[in-house]
Amino acid sequence: MTFPRRLFAGLLLAAAALMLTPLGTQLATQPAHAQMSGTERQAVEEVVRDYLLENPEIIMEALGVLERRSQERQESRQREGLSEHRVALEEDPAAPVLGNPEGDVTLVEFFDYQCGYCKQVSEPLQTLLREDPNLRLVMKEFPILGPASLVAARAALAAQRQGGYEELHWALMAHRGQLTEDQILDIAEDTGLDIARLRQDMNDPTITEQLRSNHALAEALEIRGTPAFIVGDRLLPGAVGLDSLRQLIAEARAES
Structure with missing residues (x-):
């Protein structure tokens, strides 16, 4: 080495x-x-x-100490960031909310519609929402995987204005393979959305600003990829399993 x-x-x-x-x-x-x-x-x-x-084992021991200290510093920064940006994470009026809007535990997800790991956790999230009537799921559109990701995010946020965000969200997550703009609009039409209105709303500057704010928030929290979940003062990157999510939600509920 x-x-x-x-x-x-x-x-x-x-x-x-x-x-x-x-x-x-x-x-x-x-x-x-x-x-x-x-x-x-x-x-x-x-x-x-x-x-x-x-x-020579001393070198590995020293590197282990350095790594642990670096991890501790990162976790400390994350906790401070989560506390500082709590309102933007959980109470942004522009962010779509699934589940119970008045739920006692808030789970925040940063995601991309072309992210395979995001698609992997899609069904576990739907299971959580069905089995936990007090769960509040805040959706943070974070398109980082190319132009089609941005189109999909714009379409989903525009669908919110027609009351169709949730249906389109799960439909886009269920799509396998890379997305194109035509596929996104076809999926949106299949969910019953007014496509002419959707196209117009997708170009609204307020949606551009919302996505810009999500990116700035992710950068402040050192979120580099998708999915990323936040529960209370914990940030978990990657595809978190159903049992782990259940446990984290239970712990957050017990601490509240």
């Missing part, structure tokens, strides 16, 4: 400070320019190199 030179140099100095106590104390108390001469540094690096060659 090859390690970045900067990371390896950092490990060398950290190990030197730990192993060579007097010198380590000196390193901690003196300014950087006065810490070591070239000869001293070379001697330290030789000692550390020999030690690491004899104990």
Whole structure:
């Protein structure tokens, strides 16, 4: 395994400070320019190199610590972001809401109609809505997989104005394979929507602004792909299974 030179140099100095106590104390108390001469540094690096060659597991241990700390920092940022953007996530009046609008637990989903994993969780979500009368599902259109994704998102949001969002949403999710604009409009027509009106509403600037806001919100929360679910103060990327969603909803309900 090859390690970045900067990371390896950092490990060398950290190990030197730990192993060579007097010198380590000196390193901690003196300014950087006065810490070591070239000869001293070379001697330290030789000692550390020999030690690491004899104990290579230390490198993996150190990398594990770095990874855990990085994960903890990311989770902390996410919790802060979820708290800061709670209203935009859960109470945006423009966002479609499925299930019980007055439900006691809110589940938020960022999704794309061309995302295979989003389609995979479509049936589990419908199952949740059928079995949990107090679940509130907030839909965040997040078209990131090409022009057809954007057309589908616009069509779905435009369908909301005809009271047909939910039916079109599930119909688009049920479609297998890549979407085209003609297929999207055909699916919309099959659900009973007025296509002339739909086309007009799809170009409404307020829909453009709504999608822009969803993208900005996803960026603020470091959401890079779909699907992504939010329940309370937890953000879960990827295709979360039905049992896991049930458990998360139950935990959120118990904490409320």
